[in-house]
Amino acid sequence: MNRTSLCIKMLLLLKSRGKMNTSELAQQLETNPRNIREFRKELEVAGYNIKEIKGRYGGYVLDEDDLFPVIRLTNEEVQALDESRYLVSSHKEYSRLKEYNNAIDKIMQMYHNESRSPNYFMDTPGNVLSSKMLTFLDTMNQGLKDKHCINLTYQTSKEDKPCTFLFDPYEVLHYHKAYYVIGFSHRRKDIRIFRFSDQRMYDCQYTSIKFLKDSNYKLEYYIGKHSIIKGNFIQIKMKADLHTRRMVKEMYWGYDFKEEKFEKYSIFSFFVEDVLDFYRKIYSFHEGIEILEPLDVRKNYIQSLKNTLGIYEK
Known part of the structure; x- marks a missing residue:
């Protein structure tokens, strides 16, 4: 990481974490404490006022009156926040789970039209996926993002044994405490929805086969009383x-x-x-x-x- 990048990252740390001493900044930036003092001088020349608090519990503090640009999240960071629901929701003892989910919803809304995997949450996430299903969910999202077919092994409620077939993932969604993927089944030659369940989904493999999403596909066609996803939407x-x-x-x-x-x-x-x-x-x-x-x-x-x-x- 070059000197300019380190200076910018130092600003970000001071803005997000508040007071930090030289050792803490050096550890986060993977540099020596002497460089931190040099970075401070360069930032002050650039117009940022970084105050130094003396004493045992002192450190550097960025003047809150300074103008500071909001750095946009990367697609990977947005996706990581989205997926963090699964981990946090597994800790039912967390007293602010509802507020956490509301905050994530707001962030997701801000980045709704960015190029990320379009996971739709029709209600607050409830049941926690197993590690196996989380892996399948990641694979499905990768196929969705790259427009690559998934080799899916799945057993429906009407079948005696699982079947393996190609599947084009269009959307990942959460509804009534369960996670689903909706897309085109090469086996049925039609749009189908599959649930992420240890009792139904046996395997999910990313393939090198590209797919083209149906230009006539619209999610709203598949929700409602008489549709794939039942409900009064x-x-x-x-x-x-x-x-x-x-x-x-x-x-x-x-x-x-x-x-x-x-x-x-x-x-x-x-x-x-x-x-x-x-x-x-x-x-x-x-x-x-x-x-x-x-x-x-x-x-x-x-x-x-x-x-x-x-x-x-x-």
Whole structure:
């Protein structure tokens, strides 16, 4: 790592961890303490004010009044955060598990359109995958990312023994405390969904065979009462003004979240299963957001507001 990179990394450490002494910085940067003092001088020449606190528990502190650019996460770092759900969710004693999942949802929403494996969480992750299934999940995600076929060995509930066949992974998702992959089965010549389960999935091998995703494929075609993924899912479209759309993007609204930007507003679309929870989120904004579709969801929300207003107008 060159000198410039080390200086930048030193800034990142001071910004994220707060006060650090020379030895701690040298250890993190894999250099000697003398270089840390030189890095500080160079950074101050560049305009950063790094304060030095004397004493036994002293160290360097970056002046919080300094302007500091937010460094974007790499695709690998985003994927690592996404996958960390599995590990953290296995520790049920963690008192802030709900807040952790909400925070990850917000980060994932920020990087929704980046080139990463599109794992959809339709609800909060619950059951923890075995180490074998985690390995299969990684393999499936790699095939999804690279557009390479997977050699899948799987036994459905209607079959007496497992079968091995080629599979094109399109999407990995979580629904009702289980993980699934949806894609094209070369065996059935159709879209199929398979569950990551030790009782069903026997093997999952990455192949050198490339696949081309069906251009007509849309996830929403395969969810709903009479689809592969059962459930009462509703596609929502809502409008947010310039001031509000930034705050909208900080929240988790549902899966397949999309934004269409215009000069003075944005149109957001996504799928929800719990409409009441959606209403609660909309109401928390008070203004700046308008439900566009579906019309019955819009009308029901308007009526709810009228009913509430009527109570106070008596």
